[in-house]
Amino acid sequence: MEKFIKKTAIVAPMDRANVDTDAIIPKQFLKSIKRSGFGPNLFDEWRYEDVGQPDSDNSARPLRKDFVLNQPRYQGAHILLTRENFGCGSSREHAPWALKDYGFDVVIAPSFADIFYNNCFKNSIIPIVLDEAIVDSLFKEVFAEEGYQLTVDLETQQIVKPSGEAIPFEVDAFRKHCLMNGLDDIGLTLAYQDDIKAYEVKTQKITPWLFAE
């Protein structure tokens, strides 16, 4: 997994609540058997005038000018600012794959749906939960100032505003450790092979039907 330590980047504001994973990456793109290449179809239905297909030439498709990611001032954004319950709906990891492939490394919201939140960490995206009031004020600042940037520092668990003001955020210690060191979960778990085998031996006696072939 790619490491995340610190990043300063332009913030794109997605000013709506309950953005679901069908909106983040519509189902026709889930037919891919690869992990990459989803970026051009991130928010596909909101982003383009037409309905995209997996084999469409995205560079030739008409864009919806008013959609936030199509506005010149938010080009190159790596931080997405959004509203409550972001990522609700399906478990598709294609959603964080698409966000990452597009270039987002951080998503800031008052709350996230559970599965999406979890999937982000597996793909070196940090989902940051901030108070509704703070998110609200960040929206105002992003709208007010073109080229608005934030610095996200995972080590100190702080977001630093252009003014220098720091906003602390929470992150699970284990996940932080994995992100900062780019660790692979499977490798970590396999270090505990003996515990897994011991568990199997123990439970086979209690629930043998779960081990009968």
Added chain:
Amino acid sequence: MSAKTLYDKLWDAHIVRQEDDGTTLIYIDRQLLHEVTSPQAFEGLRIAHRKPWRIDTNLATPDHNVPTTDLSNGIASITDPISRIQVETLGMNTREFGITEYAMGDIRQGIVHVVGPESGATLPGMTVVCGDSHTATHGALGALAHGIGTSEVEHVLATQCLIQKKMKNMLVKVDGKLSIGVTPKDVVLAIIGKIGTAGGNGHAIEFGGQVFRDMSVEGRMTVCNMAIEGGARVGLVAVDEKTVEYVQGRTFAPKGEHWDMAVTAWMDLTSDADAVFDKVVELDGSRIEPQVTWGTSPEMVLDVNGKVPNPANEMDAVKADGIRRALAYMGLEADMAIKDIPAEYVFIGSCTNSRIEDFRAAAAILKGRKISDKVELALVVPGSGLVKQQAEAEGLDKIFIEAGFEWRNPGCSMCLAMNADKLPTGKHCASTSNRNFEGRQGAGGRTHLVSPEMAAAAAIAGHFVDVRDYL
């Protein structure tokens, strides 16, 4: 020892190791696989030269991309080449790793959440995962079941475990007796209407109270299926005699002395009487009415006799904005009656409502009646080949066909339209599925979630109606 909830018991029984900060390695008893969220996981195994930890705990079936029309050419019946490759890839992966697959053409193939309980692959007390958020369905059997992402699918394949932190406990208690015409789907929609789509975030929801005790096991599956629409990854119902009776004799159910042992263990899978929940929500079952969603989120739901909301009456600016967007997308006017919304398409199917009881209930409404000529397409899609077979043995297919429905082959179908069954732009659909997000059933399509009975009644009328007028 302190009192435990059902979730506590299931969690505790599956701890392999726990760190001081609560990070836990949890053992997984069953993984269900389908074609959409597994290819990258198998690819990951191959790249890392890893083998599945236990082959026999995995069961695969394709569902999202399979056509529901003619299947006589097997996989070649899938006309979209990209869909076809995905289904073929599942077959290649399961063969390479020796995993059992109920492939296209097998009578046991179907929607993974229908196949799991039906085959006994899901059993009480198990931990069950699948790369699909509606895995919550399996909690109806007293299993700890939830959806995972593809990285976790690979993690479970390689290690038989997941790295997790424990969720909080939430109890949704519905007492009283449901009125006639009110179904498990209405109960769960009413719950989501009350708690909101984020109401269960971070929690495992146990559904308790008289209404769930009275409910059939299949009805409980409908309810648990939509726990995720209330934000909870896990939905649970305590084990009782009905659960045991449901499981008995199924392909993967324990046999002989193991059966007796298992039943004794399973009967303890209830929350202790004095167990404490972090959050409790109560509803009066006798006051729940048939439900219809009007908007683009499952929490945008109303009684069938209600009126579509008016954003002008909403104080919260973000919410008012949400209502305005939903009305525009759905092509509805503020304050219009739900009953004035047309039903141009009707879809009875999906992992929420494609089991035999759902079909019996819908057929009972349709018997001797015809669907309205305003309905452009009405589909019935069984949850599995075995459901289809059973329905045909009972003659339900004939009732549907005589009423004007198309009787199709099993799969996810128009629930999310990854196959050829799509809801056209601008059309309103009475759908028994679980999500009404923008574009869910087809780009620009307008979904209204209802019970199978309500979908059948809407098909007859050509617009939404109270099913109780058709009983």
